Amino acid sequence: MRHGESTANYDHTFTGWSDVSLTAKGKADAHEAGRKLNKTGIQFSDAHTSYLKRAIVSENIVLDEINQLWIPQHKTWRLNERHYGALRGKNKEQVKQEVGEQQFMRWRRSFAAVPPRLQEVDPKRRYQTAGIQEPPAESLKMAYQRLIPYWQDEIVPKLIDGKNQLVVAHGSSLRALIKYIENITDTGIDGVEVHNATPIIYTFNHELQVVNKELIK
């Protein structure tokens, strides 16, 4: 599930690795998503989220609603949103006017385009602890390359064991994951949108092919 509406979503600003909060609506929508998920009766063995509080708080809200706050929760920078580089904090409408619709959508939706890079990146304790440096910017492809090893190493073995996994992340980090899970082409991913606080339930067979996909609206 993508996190609920953030303050940056509300303001229509590029976010990426900026650690913004949920709005009151974002929290309410995460509660509602949790209540709907509860009706499915799914029992999770683990939950996975990013280092960013909009996803962490959304995950906690969902786990609270489904009465599974007790399960192990794993946090990783690999599930962080794609880093929007020097676009972060900028108003999306304003950037569109400055660079034109085509370039704007290329930065936001194409697989390979890298947004303008940050000149300097302040070291942050959370990434130092993880032994990495915050990147100056990431394309969706770069986000895919750092995210998929986590999926393969930490999530797939548990799924193979028949254990349901909850992943709460971000619009573009989930687009990267969906690309991998559904084997979507580099150009096909342009059209994939992931909505806030709307769980997607995948059912896999033993070869980890998707046998069912359901959106909980």
Ligand SMILES: O=C(O)[C@H](O)COP(=O)(O)O
């Ligand atoms: O990082 C962001 O700005 C948002 O999470 C999503 O960005 P998008 O609207 O370009 O998908």
